[in-house]
Amino acid sequence: MNAQAKVLQNNYQKEAHWITAIKPHAELIAALLSGVLILAGWLLDKNGVHTTAVAIYVLAFVIGGFAKAKEGIEDTIADKELNVEMLMIFAAIGSAIIGYWTEGAILIFIFSLSGALETYTMNKSQKEISSLMEIQPEEAWLVRDGKEAKVHVSTLEIGDLILVKPGERIPSDGKISKGQTTIDEAAITGESLPVSKQRDGEVFAGTVNITGSIYVEVTKLASETLFQKIIQLVQSAQSEKSPSQLFIEKFEGVYVKAVLAGVGLMMFLPHFVLGWSWTETFYRAMVLLVVASPCALVASIMPATLSAISNGARHGILFKGGIHLESLSNLKAVAFDKTGTLTQGKPEVTDIIVRNDLSTTELLSAVASIESQSNHPLAQAVVRFAQEKNAPYYAPDHLEDVAGWGVQGAVGGKQWKIGKADFVGREDALSFSEGMAYELAGDGKTTVFVKDDHGIAAIIALKDLIREDTQHALELLHQEGIYTIMLTGDNKTTAKAIAKEARLDAFIAECLPEQKVDHLKKLINDHQTVAMVGDGINDAPALATANIGIAMGEGSDVALETADIVLMKNDLPKIAEAIRLSKKMKRIVKQNVIFSIAVIMLLIISNFLQVLDLPFGVIGHEGSTILVILNGLRLLKS
Incomplete structure (x- = not known):
């Protein structure tokens, strides 16, 4: 060239x-x-x-x-x-x-x-479907006759055997036929902690295989996976029109017909019935067409809505449209996801109970030395805790990862085991420190047991802690008369503990995305207007199904694109602030609509009585438009 x-x-x-x-x-x-x-x-x-x-x-x-x-x-x-x-x-x-x-x-x-x-x-451009599709793997390692071949996921059939290596996303729903691993299922269940999977364990497309290689038998076609159901649910929920939108469309048709019918009659009837000249008749018909135009009615809503949207954006609340802001004033219930919404989204060490002959620093040094070699979220949480406590840790002398159970290794010539109760000895683990493990589990905490050459050395408890502002946010919602409920993929024990600590009205545990949608539909049936607050890909169908979807600003792209409202700074108390803003906007819009209709009716009557000339009709019409705009702009200062 x-x-x-x-x-x-x-x-x-x-x-x-x-x-x-x-x-x-x-x-x-x-x-x-x-x-x-x-x-x-x-x-x-x-x-x-x-x-x-x-x-x-x-x-x-x-x-x-x-x-x-x-x-x-x-x-x-x-x-x-x-x-x-x-x-x-x-x-x-x-x-x-x-x-x-x-x-x-x-x-x-x-x-x-x-x-x-x-x-x-x-x-807004609808990007959530494309975002979801980027997470769904397009290729899979198909195993046939002992040989591996990379194929497109659409060619997979039920019964096919696929290999999923560490770090890869699982390409299809299935069950493990060989191998053990830890899987991050946050994309599907919202569960913050990875789940250990063994032979015959169920796995879902789109989830991440963290530790071991596994062979998976395909149980569903690519078009029928749980991940595809999430996509279909989002599409279906977004295609449904809101009741307010249907009402506006119906009102628009009636209004236009009424005005045009009135203008049509005005062009002929006064001449024959009242004896007006044709010039006067046509003139009055044109005045009617101008003064009856819905300019003031349109201005009654849009400037107020845009002002409220600007106000919200200035305070970290992004509304994706006026209809969502308007719906907030009718809100009766709010459903929350747990992980990353009510909680911080990552586990933290909350308790450490050490055997009397060991110091906390000595114990943490040994455990952190071993756990520092792992990328498991629980291990990383323990290492962070050790760093906070200034406990030194080093490379272990020996390390062995036992998939699904824990890890064992040697530090300074001493053998250590870290993991589940069954891994270190269930009876000794559960009886340690007078059965403290039961109490910790009752508080919704995950327990990790540590064993050395002399037996159980410690229990380390971890928990996905609630946000500092969660309780305050829920208290503000209760003051507004809002019913609060948590929908989470966590187990009932953890969910109950979080719900009690956050002071929620209710909770539903062990929810898959499609089950969250079902529960939301029941809530909508009971409370009419319901909001869903979430941050993950798994929340996308629920966010789209709810009357109002509210996403955390630091959440996934899919949640942000699907939601109707975004809290840019993950500030939960802003939900109550948004509700108050919505109620004020509704009052102003009501004032504007009543005023604009009253002015239009006055102008129409004055025109019919032949006391209104076109310049004054335009002044009255445009004047009312300016007044309702200025009234709406008051929301900028709220």
Whole structure:
């Protein structure tokens, strides 16, 4: 490729990139350009250049109204019903017909600007499905006749044997036919601690094999795995329209029909019934079309909503659309995921009980020396604890990882075993320190036993601790009359302990993603409006199913994309703040709607009594629009 061709190619790529960058904002740019043209037209008209001003107004009409006119025409053809977009276009054209170009252009500008801002705010690109698909492995090691071959997961059949190596994601649902390992199932169950799996253990696609190589017998086709069900649940939940959206669509059709019917009657009946001249009849019909346009009604909601959204964003609450903010005011119950939402998302050492002849530092040095060679979350938690206590640790003399049970090794010529009760001797482990293990387990803690040459040396208890602000956040929700419940993949003992500590109203343990969806549907049936708060991939179906999905800002990309509201700083008390903001917005919107309808009715009646001229009609109509906008903007200072 010669130099000139390269330059042309680079210029083309830059131009294509520029077009791609501005395309999502094209509607907003067009609306703002329309506003600039209106200002220019108004200045020219004021200086007596009327013909040029009209030409500029026409250009403002075309640029500002194109997107809404196109949307209105397409929807009208598709639904076989006129809509508010078409009514606004008719009102603007009606204003132009009787010579009020500025008023018509302003109508177009306000409506196009509100539509552009609504599009920009609410229509986020739907990335959660692609994010999920990135986690689902595309290839698998198929084992046939003792030979391994890499194949696409879609070719796997039930009964096939696949090899999953350490660090790889499991490509299909199945059961272990050979080998032992530890699996991170957070993507499916939300469980913060990896789970040990042995022969005949069930494994799920998308989960991570941490320690050992395993052979898995495929039990489900790629299209029927639990991971695929998560994707399908998200798609299904997002395709359903909310009751508020259905109501708005129904109201829009009725409103447009009523206004157009009124204008149609106004163009003929007064001439024949009241004896008005044709000029007066047409004039009054055009005034009606202008004053009855829903500009003030649209402005009653959008500026208030955008102000509340801006307010929330300024305080770390990201709303993905006004409908979600509005729904918060009706919230009756909140369901929480546990791991990473109510809790910190990683285990921490909470208790260490050491045999009398050992010091805590000596014990921690030996245990950390061995555990420092492991990447298991429990081992890492113990090492962090040893570092906090300034306990020195070194490379072990010998180390053996016993998959599914624990680890054993030698430090300074002394043998140590660290792991489950059965690994170190169940009877001795459970009776150590007067059966302290039972009490620790009752508090929802995971126990790790340490054994040396003289028997059980210590019990180390670990727990996924609740966030510092969890109790305060739940207290604020209770003050708002909100019912709180936790849905978690953890066992009942752990769930009960967390629920008690956090002061939740209820909890449901051992939930898979599809079960969380079922429980949420029951909650919605009982409480009408329910929010789900989560941070993991496994929470995506529940976030999409709930009336309002709330994601933690530090959570997975899938949770962030699926949720309707994001807490950018993982600040749980912000949920109650968002509810209060929603209730205030609802009050302001109600005030605006009542006021705008009252003004429209007054203008319509005044027009019919022939006491209202078009300039005053536009002033009244646009004045009411400005007032409701200013009232909505009060939410910026809340």
